[in-house]
Amino acid sequence: MKHSLTLISIRRALAVPAAFLILSLIVAASAGAQAPDFSKVAIKTTKIADNFSTLEGQGGMIGVLSGADGILMVDTQYAPLTDKIVAAIKQISPSPIRFVINTHVHPDHTGGNANFGKLGATIFARDELRGRLISPAPGANGQPGTPAPEIALPVVTFENKITFHLDGETVDAIPIRKAHTDGDTMVYFHNTDVIMTGDFYRSIGYPNIDRVNGGSLDGMIAGLAQVAALAGPNTKIIPGHGPTVDRNAVVAHRDMILGVRDEVAKLIQQGKTAEETIAAHPTAAFDAKIPPANPAGDRMADRFVGQVYAELKQPK
Ligand SMILES: [Zn+2]
Secondary structure (H helix, E strand, O other), rough: OOOOOOOHHHHHHHHOOOHHHHHHHHHHHOOOOOOOHHHHOOOOEEEEEEEEEEEEEEOOOOOOOOOOOEEEEEEOOHHHHHHHHHHHHHHOOOOOEEEEOOOOOHHHHHHHHHHHHHHHOEEEEHHHHHHHHOOOOOOOOHHHHHHHHHHHHHOOOOOOEEEEEEEEOOEEEEEOOOOOOOOOOEEEEEEOOOOEHHHHOOOOOOOOOOHHHHHOOOHHHHHHHHHHHHOOOOOEEEEEOOOOOHHHHHHHHHHHHHHHHHHHHHHHOOOOOOHHHHOOOOOOHHHOOOOOOOOOOOHHHHHHHHHHOOOOOHOO
């Protein structure tokens, strides 16, 4: 389903040339099957520290580091929300939006890239993420993905940790290999003591191992171990989706994944098919501790079990 945004409303919001508007619509149209009504989305700002806030709207959590040196953002949500997101940032600081770090390729985290690129921000991400924006994986229906426009692409890519120094803060962008996708990055704000994980950790629902985009079970487990190794007892861990948690919650989440993995492995040993494994509900022992992923109350357990099954069945 495509978004029903009009060119006029976007033009009014952004005051940019028509060619760019069409590109924005292409990005918006690739945003996924369950297109929300963006006109009803309000941006909620939460101040975590004097120079750091989060923005919740529709899609992945945005982080905003602010100060006289300019704004550094983590992720951009969906393109139709850009004007609201920019307005929320202006409420925090009048400084220019200089840097964007993408945690991973999914459109609820990169959909606004083209707009922020056009506004002058320099986008940073993993090489794998840039490659997948250029050559997107086919959708669930087998339809080819729509390549992102040039302006949406990361200008700077990295394979190892890079560090930003601005606004009195030290910010590490740390690659997490083949976890939620193959282009994941976690972002660590030293002074604020905040880790933003993107979606390889989420505090609502079961994990999503996007194997089509290069994610893997082992990579997700290793990524959670990296968070646990980096975090101290007071570190605020801000997931791609869901409330902020502490280190203990991430460790418990990793243990849950290991537990589900063992349950699924047992069922595979008994010769169960994927359907039978999902029907056996191997997450049952953990469900009470996993908040639903969406207002419909779904924890996305079946998706996760199917992904774990596929991982364990594949030849090593
Ligand atoms: Zn994601």
